[in-house]
Amino acid sequence: MQEIDKSISFDGRDIRLKVGLFAPQAGGALLVESGDTAVMVTATRSTGREGIDFLPLLVDYEERLYAAGRIPGGFLRREGRPPERATLVSRLIDRPMRPLFPQWLRDDIQIVATTLSMDDQVPPDVLAATGASLAVLLAKIPFYGPMAAVRVGLVGDDFLINPTFQEIENGDLDLIVAGSPDGVIMIEAGANQLPEQDVIEAIDFGYEAVRDLIQAQRDLIAELGIEQVTLATPEVDPTLEQYIRDRVTLPVKQVLTEFHLTKPERDEKLDAIKAEVSAEITALPEDHEIRQAIAADGKALGKTYKGVTKKLMRQQIIEDNVRVDGRKLDQVRPLSCRVGLLPSRVHGSGLFQRGLTQVLSVATLGTAGDAQMMDDLHPDEEKRYLHHYNFPPYSVGETRPMRSPGRREIGHGALAERALVPVLPPKEDFPYVIRVVSEVLSSNGSTSMGSVCGSTLSLMDAGVPITKPVSGAAMGLIKEGDEVRILTDIQGMEDFLGDMDFKVAGTDTGITALQMDMKITGLPLEVIADAIRQALPARLHILEAMLKAINAPRTTLSPFAPRLITLKINPDMIGMVIGPGGKKIKGITEETGAKIDISDDGTVTIACLEAAKGEKAKAMIEAIVYKPSAGDVFAGKVTRVIPIGAFVEFLPGQEGMVHISQLADYRVNKVEDEVAVGDDVVVKVREVDGRGRINLTRLNIHPDEAAAARAKVGLA
Numbered sequence: 001m002q003e004i005d006k007s008i009s010f011d012g013r014d015i016r017l018k019v020g021l022f023a024p025q026a027g028g029a030l031l032v033e034s035g036d037t038a039v040m041v042t043a044t045r046s047t048g049r050e051g052i053d054f055l056p057l058l059v060d061y062e063e064r065l066y067a068a069g070r071i072p073g074g075f076l077r078r079e080g081r082p083p084e085r086a087t088l089v090s091r092l093i094d095r096p097m098r099p100l101f102p103q104w105l106r107d108d109i110q111i112v113a114t115t116l117s118m119d120d121q122v123p124p125d126v127l128a129a130t131g132a133s134l135a136v137l138l139a140k141i142p143f144y145g146p147m148a149a150v151r152v153g154l155v156g157d158d159f160l161i162n163p164t165f166q167e168i169e170n171g172d173l174d175l176i177v178a179g180s181p182d183g184v185i186m187i188e189a190g191a192n193q194l195p196e197q198d199v200i201e202a203i204d205f206g207y208e209a210v211r212d213l214i215q216a217q218r219d220l221i222a223e224l225g226i227e228q229v230t231l232a233t234p235e236v237d238p239t240l241e242q243y244i245r246d247r248v249t250l251p252v253k254q255v256l257t258e259f260h261l262t263k264p265e266r267d268e269k270l271d272a273i274k275a276e277v278s279a280e281i282t283a284l285p286e287d288h289e290i291r292q293a294i295a296a297d298g299k300a301l302g303k304t305y306k307g308v309t310k311k312l313m314r315q316q317i318i319e320d321n322v323r324v325d326g327r328k329l330d331q332v333r334p335l336s337c338r339v340g341l342l343p344s345r346v347h348g349s350g351l352f353q354r355g356l357t358q359v360l361s362v363a364t365l366g367t368a369g370d371a372q373m374m375d376d377l378h379p380d381e382e383k384r385y386l387h388h389y390n391f392p393p394y395s396v397g398e399t400r401p402m403r404s405p406g407r408r409e410i411g412h413g414a415l416a417e418r419a420l421v422p423v424l425p426p427k428e429d430f431p432y433v434i435r436v437v438s439e440v441l442s443s444n445g446s447t448s449m450g451s452v453c454g455s456t457l458s459l460m461d462a463g464v465p466i467t468k469p470v471s472g473a474a475m476g477l478i479k480e481g482d483e484v485r486i487l488t489d490i491q492g493m494e495d496f497l498g499d500m501d502f503k504v505a506g507t508d509t510g511i512t513a514l515q516m517d518m519k520i521t522g523l524p525l526e527v528i529a530d531a532i533r534q535a536l537p538a539r540l541h542i543l544e545a546m547l548k549a550i551n552a553p554r555t556t557l558s559p560f561a562p563r564l565i566t567l568k569i570n571p572d573m574i575g576m577v578i579g580p581g582g583k584k585i586k587g588i589t590e591e592t593g594a595k596i597d598i599s600d601d602g603t604v605t606i607a608c609l610e611a612a613k614g615e616k617a618k619a620m621i622e623a624i625v626y627k628p629s630a631g632d633v634f635a636g637k638v639t640r641v642i643p644i645g646a647f648v649e650f651l652p653g654q655e656g657m658v659h660i661s662q663l664a665d666y667r668v669n670k671v672e673d674e675v676a677v678g679d680d681v682v683v684k685v686r687e688v689d690g691r692g693r694i695n696l697t698r699l700n701i702h703p704d705e706a707a708a709a710r711a712k713v714g715l716a
Helices: 084-100 125-138 165-170 196-223 238-256 263-282 289-296 300-320 407-423 447-461 492-497 525-549 571-578 580-592 611-625 703-712
Strands: 004-010 013-019 028-034 037-046 057-063 108-117 148-155 158-161 173-180 183-194 335-339 348-354 357-366 385-390 433-442 471-480 483-488 500-506 511-518 563-568 595-598 603-608 633-642 645-651 654-659 680-688 694-697
Touching: 004 196, 013 125, 013 196, 028 125, 037 125, 057 084, 057 125, 084 108, 084 125, 084 173, 084 183, 084 407, 084 511, 108 125, 125 148, 125 173, 125 196, 148 165, 148 196, 158 196, 173 196, 183 196, 183 407, 183 500, 183 525, 196 511, 196 525, 238 263, 238 289, 238 300, 263 289, 263 300, 263 492, 289 300, 300 471, 300 483, 300 492, 335 447, 335 525, 348 447, 348 525, 357 447, 385 407, 385 447, 407 433, 407 447, 407 500, 407 511, 433 447, 447 471, 447 500, 447 525, 471 492, 471 525, 483 525, 500 525, 511 525, 563 611, 571 580, 571 595, 571 611, 580 595, 580 611, 603 611, 633 703, 645 680, 654 680, 680 703
Parallel strands: 057 108, 385 433, 654 694
Antiparallel strands: 004 013, 013 028, 028 037, 037 108, 148 158, 148 173, 173 183, 183 511, 335 348, 348 357, 357 433, 471 483, 471 500, 500 511, 563 603, 595 603, 633 645, 633 680, 645 654, 680 694
């Protein structure tokens, strides 16, 4: 393939596309650059495997630390398991790409995006997402794109396209918009409590740039003489579908209108209808066309039955505005909120239930040393708020092996984390590291928003002074032709058989997080705007129920939460506090039981369950870094004796010398006549000489000063 470089400029930012240079054996490959950030993206297609009934799309985002001029840590000194952010970028690419492939396609498709170079200005994620679309077009894989993604920031009153890391940090919005020619197809956002209208305008602003990138991709493949592949859907013999439809339509309709049924009861009845049809087909002669259709494709019955059920459920919503549980389109399921269910050894807990979705969130307070160190290409080196999400199989009544968290778990945890970060207290006011774990105990739709609500409850129960409580709701969509119905608080079936999963989280002031995924090829902005607006009364309704359980953060912490004391020392004195081989800081820890963390800027954080021991550790550290001045009086201990005087340790790690002439108000012939090693003595600082040496005296010390110095160290 010929080498082509193409540059796209908008809003003062350039994106460069380089085709034909890299990975010649991949189906399609290109380099996407902006600033000094460069991402190579490849797309490859291979023959599908027998017997699969899904689109086998695999998306991997890879980070190489050489991209930032760094060598990986650890024993192996090479990249290992992908960091969390890499997993999130993989999902960010996958989510807008997947709906644009023909769902009947069964060939293996793999998209690999590798960051080869990265500066501290340009995030690589949206470059990788846009590059994935062009790589697929270059590989001539059937695709309903092009697709492009941009980031929108808000600094002051101005929207920015593809802002820098610094602009994202300083702004009030971090929004990623991905779109196709048919409209917006994916949204991912974190916001600082922005009003709904501001977010809608930001999405519109971003989609304008998406259109430019889509056109640039079309121009590039036209320049290369590549025609976009969009194959027609294979024809399917309607005989089996009609046979099944004739037998299940009435009983399925009846089940879908029995609004009193619980999810397990509804699933059981639907499974029974399917089993009855299966038994009827099994009883047919072997040469019957229906029997042969099932024999040719063992999954045909399940796929066809699902398709019939999907059509009937969607038809019921479009034509009758009735959902399978009898709710109105904008109605939230029954709510239950509780806090403090677990013993106080758990620092905070909240149980949130909406319908059959139940999430237990548990908050833990830790010290600065508990922050997560980030070993990836992102400029942030640590995280002080961690949100983890677990989805065990029993939550949906199933059994399966329990492994390490998958991409879905990581993604849902990151969404809940993003929703709560804007309301957390600043580190200066609340120096704790905070971890929240959301355990999904029962799932029937929108567990991620359940995690947001449960986590808000647990943080307030733990006494974390959040500025405002956060609630969340998941919106769904059914689209048939020009008919569109937006659903509030979708449940499992509506998510599974619907066209959109749109999660909106925020406070009563504004939005803190958004995430939208589509199963169709795009939506116009006006439909998205309606969904955002319809989510507001749902969020406020949920928030009202949460505040009935706990209306403000507790004013006291759990007795088992660490008590933190912070102080600031001169960074040049950090070594003095640590001591040779860590001797001093270990000694303080052993004596007080406190956990001590020291930052490079000189911030010392002391954690201890008993406040008195924490204060003792603070006093010991302050003593080490204390700079004595003339006239200060101390009670100390003689550490050495030499012919001309005695050395006294008057503060931990600080010694001064009492000259023989300053030991007494009379002539002393021999130092040992007055003091011995180990003696407790009261001394005064006489002077600190130009070399920093401290000269002490035992003369001219007032009895009250001596008594105060002794009392300070516990001497009579």
